[in-house]
Amino acid sequence: MSSSRYYAPTQLNEAVQQLAQQGARAMAGGTDLLVQMRSRLEKPAAIVDLKKIDSLRRVDITADSVRIGSGVTGAELGENTALVACYPGVVEGAELIGSTQIQGRATIGGNLCNGSPAADSVPALIAANGICEITGASGERQVAVADLLLGPGRLDLQPGDIITAIVLPKPVAGQADAYLRFIPRTEMDLAVAGVAVNLTLDEQGVCQQARVAIGGVAPTALLVPDAGAALVGTRLDATALTAAGEAATAAARPISDKRGTVEYRRKIVAVLTRRAAVIAAQRTGRAS
């Protein structure tokens, strides 16, 4: 692990320059990067520690948006009651990453940038229609979370690009989200499959909009429009939930690996979809 240069910039523009170097890697919590270095999968020429940049470490909730700095840790998200009130599902996804100790380090931006198909924070960000704010050598741009992910470990980012924040729309009345994952243990594990559901119920408990995103069952987390559509216009009765689950199964393109088989993942992504939809609906306070 010798001869990596270490930078700890306090300004975003410094970080952008440092990250543009050959072989430079951004480090937020370090809970993925350091593990990869120890396993000798990564040997960065330079490490740019982003945690000293204050602007990345804030959560701002305004009248129409929720802006989560990329360097905010899971533990900090969990303690932010205003954020939890807006996006319980986003927060519960981020809070499932690692152990209590890891929660104090691991950031939502880091989880996104690691590019794992099973990243727990990502499905809820997609279901929430999250937009990444990116600052890079060529200036600033915005990319939807769903479009950022190109494949396992591959993102639509250029050298020097830093995701500064993820911006979510402010939820409307009757809107809530939920994230559920399946792991064989109760914690300290990677999702075999994960499902986020973000939906809005009217005062009669009828679903007005629903977005369903699935993780761990395809090269990237995916939005499943058919699953959302199966819920819209219903009171989330058994037929609608089954149809949403089947749509999730149909959209999944899983592999068989040491964490689960294709058959198993297809089955449980439907189960998780049904259950997450019910939880999200209950959180609206309008479920019938």
Added chain:
Amino acid sequence: MNNPAEKPEIYQYVGTRSIRPDGVDKVTGRARFGADYFLPNMVHGRVLRSDHAHARIVSINTEKATALAGVVAVVTGADFPDIPRTMIHLGEQQADIRDIAENVMARDKVLYHGHAVAAVAATSLEIAEQALALIEVVYEPLPVVMDLDTAQADDATLLHSDQVTMTMTGPVENAQPSNVAMYMPLPKGDVTQGFEQADVVIENSFQTATVHQGYVEPHATLVDAQVGGKTRIWTSTQGPFLFRTQIAGALAMSVSELQVIPTEIGGGFGGKLSIYLEPVAVILSRACSRPVKMVMSREEVLRASGPASASRIWVKVGAKSDGTLVAAQAKLEFEAGGFKGSPMVPAVMTMFASYNIEHVLLEGYDVVVNKPKASAYRAPGAPQAAFAAESVIDELALKLGMDPIDLRLKNAVDGGDLAVYGPPFEAIGLKQALQAVKAHPWYGQPLAENQGRGVALGFWFNVGMQSSATVRLNEDGAVTVVTGSPDIGGSRASMALFAAEELGVPPDRIEALVGDTESIGYCDTTGGSRTTYATGMAVVEAARDAVQELRRRAALTWELPLEQVAWQQGRAVDLTAANDPLPLAELTANAGQTGGPIAGSAELNAQGVGPGFGVHLCDVEVDQETGATKILRYLAVQDVGKAIHPSYVEGQLQGGAVQGIGLALNEEYLYTDEGVLDNPGFLDYRIPVASDVPMIETHLVEVPHPAHPYGVRGVGETPIVPPMATIANAISHVIGKRVTRLPASPPRLLALIDQ
């Protein structure tokens, strides 16, 4: 003689929950484990491990590695002595020392993914790693043999061309080269006749996976093997003397050329009875004339140490309609790994040892496959056998409409009954343990939907064997106890309690230490649940030896015959009442004037070991849509003879149950078709995390073991025997189908539910 501790009814210290003497060092980080030892001029050793599961080694070129700056030694199998095939005695069992040597460093063939093929020593770990990458090994890959069927096929690829199937008395008839290393039948009565008498017959086949002991501390050693001196070996081991025997055997040395110094040990569960790094470090240290330190990574631990055997057991039991068992038959196939020696034999012997059955035929097969050589794992072989046996007993209870505990009580062995493997049991508490579970408040409580209850019992022999102890009294009256038994589960606390009771000195005035092979007499391993039993017996005898000397000194002081001096509550008492009692500290302070230092010692070979029986009860909830099982509550009951330190006895029961939960639900080696281990880490080799298990409730039954001065019987291994069956029975009751393959991981269980 007046010795109140001879058969005491009430103890002053034994049975109390004294403070663990090693506790402060462990929680403050001061305790020194295997990797915490350093010597001046020390270098770092690393092992190159095979990427193939089965291959012939065509050539190894170490030139580039040797040339790398900072590399001080590079060795391969050719640098190790060529040891003839010899069976050596290793405490509980025999082993072939050539197999041990070849497992430590491959010679002509690699037999599993992870088998050592070369090693380097360098001035830094990083250089050692770079050097490994420069070693060029040419392999000729061979077909891999990853399971019992492939290994036993007519045209099977042979792992060892010279291996034939042995029995206890010699090769089988017409022996041909085979991957089956051993066949052992255990017949009793006539099973054919037995099944003819049966009203109900249950038959099924059960499988368990390759699993690892999962000790937290990876293997680590520091070796100083400089020419002209003794070879000193610091290592994390369950048995410094056993290691000395194995290392000497593997390197064609005499045991007295070696000093093995046990470090603090971070778990073993049987896995630290086997040598891996030590001989390699000796050869490297000799080659570079510097101390060599070697520490395994977790990946190496999983690829090359342990594991416990995968098994397949076909079993059939027959009973009368009143529940009386009349016949039991089983075929037990155990994977040994790359070299012979699975725990098939104890599996056969324990399988129906808890029951009186007139007609029995058990047949065991020890089968080599391209996996790491199986090492002992807590009651080796017994959990797999109990899973099969206790599952069919459960099925039998269902079929007969009998309470599963009543069925077991009806057939359970008791004192005076003959064990299926021969000898009679002395006083045992199996029936009491079964009754304790039945009397427990949970038993009979209603269950909710998707919940199920399971019960199973387990048996383990326990052993005695050789132990040594010294008890030295310091001038200030404090006491030092030294044994040769590494302390894994709190044994130093128990040794201190024994000495405290005998001497009448509070345990906090007693320091219990673990000696090395030079500082204490021979001691068999911390294994076989023998430490508190046998080493404890040695401590008791050594303390009594010291008490005798204390009485003699008091008699000398008082000018009385020895018979007139008793030892009571830490003081010499004049039975003629002419003198005031002499406290221990006064006798030790004046020892110089009465004949010199006062000490006691004992060396013994403990006989008449007391077996352990446990009964477990578990409630589970199964998510029938995902196949996930939650352990709702768990009770472990065991006849422990006498709990010397109840907290650590309860800890053994809890630990065994938790390990068993892991084996039942998630733990398994996952191999690719090429025989590459796909989950060599704790992320995907899933031992339970704290939140996976409820508090394990325990209940201690104390039927004293007559051969031990305090009634101790071994307790450490029995608790891992019942859990797999207990949990599988509980799950089976929820899903209405028999769980026959473990672990019942969610994908596997859901497939069974949806079948």
